[in-house]
Amino acid sequence: MAQMQPARPTEGARRSLPMGISESMSDDAQRLLDELHVRQDAFEQQAQLVRQLQTALQRAQATNQELALVADRVTDAILICDAQRCISWVNPAFTRLTGFSLTECHGQLPEELLSGPHTDAAIVAQINQSLAQGACVERLEVCHHRKDGEPFWVRRSVQPIHGPDGQINRYIEVLTDISDTRRSAAEHARRLEVEVSLAAKMAFLSRMSHSMRSPLNAILGFTQLLNMADAASLTEPQQRHLQHIHTAGHQMLSLLDQALEFAQLDDKAVGIRPQRVELAVLLKEIRAALEDQAAAHDITVVVDCPSLTVWADANHTRAILMNLAVNAIQYSPHGSTVWLTGKAAADERLGVIEVRDQGFGIDAGDMQRLFQPFTRLESATRSPATGNGLGLAVSQRLAELMHGRIDVTSTLGHGSVFALRLPLAEMPGSGRAGAQGRGQEPAVMLPPLRVVHIEDNALNRSLVEAVFAAYPQVRLFSAENAAEGMAAIENTRPDVALVDINLPDGSGLDLCRRLRAQTEFRKLPLIALSADALPDHIARALQTGFNHYLVKPLQIPRLLGILATLPSAQAAPPTN
Incomplete structure (x- = not known):
């Protein structure tokens, strides 16, 4: 479009121009004024463009800061590699996971940096082949090695990034640490293996017990028949030998029973029926049951227990205390005393039943073997023990199944103390549920x-x-x-x-x-x-x-x- 020329002043206008201003000067001023307006508009447009660029730059900086914050805080390790898959950037999580800083790994290939003795070469080849074909790698599990050589498992994902020309110009890779998951899976598999092994052991012991009972039945049965025969027909050595056979047969039968019981203690189906057990009553029953055995060894059994109630299986608790009391009688010298005492450990909310003897004691080196199966300790003052070494192992396991334990203290020459600890059913003096307030308050008070x-x-x-x-x-x-x-x-x-x-x-x-x-x-x-x-x-x-x-x-x-x-x-x- 042709530029419009400013209208020339009319005759009347020319006569009205100020003194000293010619017609040509008036035309130049108008032209300069119009050009000034045009440039002012251009400057304003440039200023507006500058403001827009500043705003965009601020937004980009804020976005970069947020991306940097995400990269710093994300738990997965992130790598950015160039077109040749050489590392150009890693986030802090990568350094925490592998031990390599950005300076140490810059320019290196991830596989060369992280591979080690436990890395599967076939998986690495699979990763390289997929990327060479332009494909991505999704959640591939592989074992790598940290800077200190420790192996760790990750789930790798690699995504190729294409440039404007359609060619791959970089790779973004994410490493997710799955070491804990792999350890849990391995532990689960190990537990399954143990359970299968326990089941096989139980089946074997059951079959062995059943098979051995038949010949034992014959041995014990015929020895009983011989004992019932006319004693005059056997010489004294023969009668003594027959008694040895009879005793050994009963020991074999006891060993079978206890071995089967010990194996069953690892089975979740073991019968535990917890209830309130009054310890004073139980200890008096045990003393009465052992009265003849104690008298035969000239041992005095003393019971000292206040009113105390524990939460446990009554039959198993009785079996544990019977075993501990029998051992105390067996390992005590003639004329000594065995104490069966009970008390409360209020700080632990446990009832403590102690079996104390005056025997020779247990050497400190034998303490570690005390509760191991088939372990028997010899006494320095009495004949060797006749048990099979399973009693204490079975007792400790039963105590653990009832959320308790057996502790031992011993001093050579001064006897031993076996302490069975079981959860208290109620604090001493508190009475049964509903009787609160008439006795002692619990150690810890709870709100409703x-x-x-x-x-x-x-x-x-x-x-x-x-x-x-x-x-x-x-x-x-x-x-x-x-x-x-x-x-x-x-x-x-x-x-x-x-x-x-x-x-x-x-x-x-x-x-x-x-x-x-x-x-x-x-x-x-x-x-x-x-x-x-x-x-x-x-x-x-x-x-x-x-x-x-x-x-x-x-x-x-x-x-x-x-x-x-x-x-x-x-x-x-x-x-x-």
Whole structure:
């Protein structure tokens, strides 16, 4: 479009121009003014463009800072490699995982940097082949080695990045540490192998026991017939030899029974029926049962036990104490005393039953072997022991199954003390449930609480029931699996939940996630109970949402200390 020429001044306008301003000068001023306006508009457009560029630059800087923050905080190791797959950048997680800094690994190939003796060459070849064909690598598990040579397992993902020309100009790689998962899988496989081995051992022992009982039956039966015959027909040495055969046969039968019992103690199906056991009554029964044996050895058995109740299997507790008392009588010198005493260890909420003798004692070097199967210690003052060395091993295992243990202290020349420790059913003087207030108060006071306990093991549920037996203000709701536990929590709205990690229908971690996803249970105190003491697993449970993690065997004082800090229940549980 042709530029419009400014209109020339009319005759009247020319006559009105100021003195000294010609017509041509007026035209130049107008042209300069128009050009000034044009340049001013251009400057304004450039200024606006500069502001837009500054804004875009600020946004890009903010985005880069956020990306840098993500790269610094992400737990997975991230690498950026050039077109030749040489490392150009790594995030801090890569350094934490491998031990290599960016300076140390810059310009190196990931496979050459991280491969070692445990790295599968076939997997590395698979990675290189896939990338050479332009394909990506998705979640491929491979073992690599850290800077110090330690092997670790990762899940590798490699993504090629194409440039404007369509050619690959870089690679982005992510390494996810799966060492814990691999260890857990290996541990699970090992446990399965052990369980299969135990099952095979049980089957073998059962068959052996059945097969050996038949010839033993014949040996013992015919020796009894010979004993019943006319004694005059046998010489004295023959009668003595016959008695030796009879004694050895009974020892063989006892060994079979105890070996089978010891093997069954590793079976989860072992019969444990916990209940309240009054120790004073039980110790008096044991003294009466051993009266003849003690008299034969000129041993005095003394019982000293206040009113004390433990939570245990009555038959197994009796068997343990009988075995300890028989050993004490056997290893005590004639004319000495064996004490059976009971007391409460209030700080541990345990009942302690001590069997004390005046025998020669046990050498410190023998303490480590004391509870090993088929181990017999010889006494310096008496004839060698006639047992088979399984009694103490069986007793210790039974004590552990009842959440207890057997401790030993001994001084050469001054005798030994075997102490059986079992959970208290109630504190001394507290009375049965409902009798609180007439006796001594529990060592730790608890507010009124509603507690849901989720545990598939009946003995563990009984232990928790025993813990709260002295607290009538605590209402306990027990569940055997995750589904029942979830229903109990939703129905009772508890003040705290005690959750086993390994449940038959799912993980306690999954249950925790489900609870934390619901608004009404987001702040519910959750306490994990597990036999798994690995630090990584404890950290994972706490990260999932558990407030506390208690390792079995349960530390009762710690549990009570945690519960004592909880607020009281605000409302009664709903009724169905």
